[in-house]
């Protein structure tokens with residue numbers, strides 16, 4: 117346990133309205149738990165902030181006391197970069213305010229919201245922000261790293277819908293970043309992660325999304341080569357209002373699936389069509405000819421229901437190990453490699469997903485935001501997941517071997533939101549020629565790298 121100046125801690129406690137939690141306090145063990153059960157870090161202090169003033173006080177405290185500082189949004193980050201040993205955690209999870217402006221078609225979201233919170237607030241208006249593929253993920257981390265999801269092909273990455281942010285900087289000042297104010301910071305925050313400050317609120321553009329036609333279609337694993345080739349050829353030129361990601365999974369042993377399929381390895385495509393609902397059946401005719409499915413759940417579904425379809429399969433506290441890459445092409449050779457490792461899925465929750473990112477996201481220039489890979493067509497994610505830590509060695513080895521086999525075919529970079537801690541070269545590869553500008557913006561707004569518990573960009577004027 118790190119030695120703390122008690123007077124300073126008391127001053128911090130007196131200056132915030134949220135809860136200050138120390139090692140040994142009743143809430144400490146619960147407060148240091150995050151989504152990935154593999155992460156076991158012991159912060160010196162966790163401040164559950166309730167407002168911007170709390171965030172400012174916490175940033176100032178960490179800087180003055182020279183404590184490592186971490187920022188917790190939804191706590192979903194794979195390598196657990198929302199926690200830090202012997203440091204201070206700014207926990208935003210109590211900052212849940214959301215305000216929809218229906219007329220302006222915008223939503224203001226505080227830093228502690230999950231995407232489920234946002235969907236709940238915007239759905240009554242038939243509006244949505246492009247997010248990810250699960251509702252429990254935090255708005256903070258997902259947005260600042262880019263944001264790939266069901267609506268990417270239609271409305272772009274999450275950052276392409278980010279109009280402005282309020283951010284507490286390393287010196288404790290609160291500033292707004294938008295196209296008109298602190299434009300360099302606004303550029304860097306759209307993909308640069310938690311490097312530049314604590315975002316206390318996000319202003320997003322809203323898009324019309326209400327009932328969609330979607331859900332997973334399941335195929336036997338043996339059918340995957342044909343299904344994947346047809347999916348690849350289809351999605352590369354499909355209308356932007358259709359999205360479908362392909363993946364390998366085990367069928368979970370739950371009543372919604374017939375017992376004969378339980379524990380079987382399958383290839384799935386999970387679809388989301390946001391076009392004219394009257395045309396949906398027609399749109400899905402060619403899709404339904406990709407192969408003979410064993411289960412077909414695609415149909416009309418409210419947007420928030422599609423977004424939360426996988427929540428129950430992935431409750432908090434499981435062990436997670438991530439690998440990721442970006443791809444321009446999914447060649448037949450790549451599909452062969454996928455088949456080899458798909459057949460070896462190591463545990464019941466482990467999976468591989470390929471998300472299309474062409475369409476609206478690729479209409480933004482690669483230097484227009486910090487997120488560089490606008491020219492890539494797919495994000496690949498390989499996750500070893502299991503409740504039992506005893507299975508970690510085998511699922512980690514599987515994910516590493518799978519990634520190694522596929523990496524030579526990749527576009528070369530990475531998506532920072534789906535990485536573990538993989539070293540500086542990999543971070544630089546994620547940003548390509550945007551890295552020097554990011555380093556310069558970092559030097560301007562955080563010259564001493566106070567915000568370094570993240571996929572870190574080193575300040576370089």
Ligand SMILES: Cc1cc2nc3c(=O)[nH]c(=O)nc-3n(C[C@H](O)[C@H](O)[C@H](O)COP(=O)(O)OP(=O)(O)OC[C@H]3O[C@@H](n4cnc5c(N)ncnc54)[C@H](O)[C@@H]3O)c2cc1C
Nearest residue numbers: 189190191192193197198248249254256257258264310315
């Ligand atoms: C089950 C699951 C599904 C996922 N699905 C998707 C998906 O579909 N699409 C996708 O793009 N990603 C997805 N991800 C990855 C996700 O984007 C990252 O894990 C992201 O880091 C999660 O954000 P968070 O706020 O929940 O995490 P946290 O761990 O709280 O935060 C991650 C990092 O982001 C920064 N950060 C968070 N909030 C703030 C803030 N307000 N201000 C400044 N910095 C902040 C900090 O550096 C922090 O360490 C998924 C992750 C999981 C576990």
